[in-house]
Ligand SMILES: Nc1ncnc2c1ncn2[C@@H]1O[C@H](COP(=O)(O)OP(=O)(O)O)[C@@H](O)[C@H]1O
């Protein structure tokens with residue numbers, strides 16, 4: 001026994017289930033068999049049975065556990081975490097239909113929660129997802145060239161609403177676009193990505209920065225905080241008594257892993273990060289540049305556009321003017337556009353009422369103000385971005401090319417003018 005870790009993992013089974021009733025057991029057995037696992041891996045005993053079994057034997061790679069017979073699921077799940085080896089993907093089922101419990105279970109590292117009675121299809125989906133997670137969340141069909149849209153959102157000035165827009169776009173890509181989406185908030189000390197969605201940021205991002213070599217699909221699964229079914233968030237509130245020491249390797253690694261684990265990634269990039277970590281932009285397909293109609297924004301939009309031409313020539317750029325009040329702008333729209341030598345693509349109104357309401361509800365502006373002008377314009381922006389990776393086979397190629405071309409043509413023709 002000189003290699004305790006190896007000896008344990010070598011006896012690790014791919015799957016085990018601990019359910020509370022015969023109906024669940026009978027439903028699971030054929031599904032488990034379909035996946036090539038022995039039907040005997042479906043046991044009775046529920047959560048207590050799982051804790052007993054795992055305290056004396058190796059944990060399976062995927063664990064299905066029925067919480068129906070526990071009165072305090074959260075507490076008992078943490079007892080399970082103590083005996084369960086890292087790397088196990090846990091799927092829970094239970095009779096409590098409460099979104100708070102659901103969220104807390106996901107936050108505690110549970111991969112999925114199925115409400116009982118569950119159907120065969122629900123279990124199949126959940127097991128497929130667990131397997132995807134274990135494979136770094138790549139889609140099962142290797143021929144299916146999994147889409148990925150990486151969008152960076154940058155505010156040309158602080159306080160301009162870039163983080164609000166990033167959270168909104170991420171929510172929309174998940175909710176309206178139906179894509180598995182991650183929001184990566186790189187404002188490590190003062191991030192608002194989690195706050196905007198009423199979540200605790202957790203330690204994921206700071207852990208990632210401290211140990212870039214540990215970042216893999218599994219790490220992501222544990223580090224990300226789930227906002228809903230489609231949206232996960234990696235954000236931080238790092239202590240403000242110490243600087244972040246990093247060469248940026250962690251950011252790069254996070255982007256790489258997110259590319260394979262998600263369909264859309266929205267990166268909220270504080271503008272000072274551009275200066276320090278230009279490689280963050282090497283792989284993004286689209287950039288949302290948030291501006292306002294002020295003198296300072298005009299100057300910095302010109303400078304940032306020039307910088308992007310050199311550092312992200314592959315990316316399509318959308319200029320979004322935010323917090324715009326018709327009578328309260330320093331500079332007229334036309335003057336702004338002629339100074340930056342390209343049009344503003346979208347204008348979001350200054351709308352304190354909707355913003356305050358969103359903050360009260362703990363939702364993104366896009367969700368809370370769905371029917372207001374601001375919400376509808378945000379939805380248009382996300383649709384425009386998603387056209388970049390439109391997965392409708394009929395539009396494959398032509399559609400993709402046309403939008404990217406459109407965005408790039410505007411950008412390049414302007415860059416020629418600017419270079420003259
Ligand atoms: N369209 C808008 N109308 C009114 N207030 C807004 C609007 N967009 C954002 N805000 C508010 O502006 C403040 C700064 O937003 P934030 O997203 O944190 O900006 P940034 O990330 O650019 O610093 C927040 O209080 C936010 O609620």
Ligand SMILES: [Mg+2]
Nearest residue numbers: 162163187192
């Ligand atoms: Mg911000």
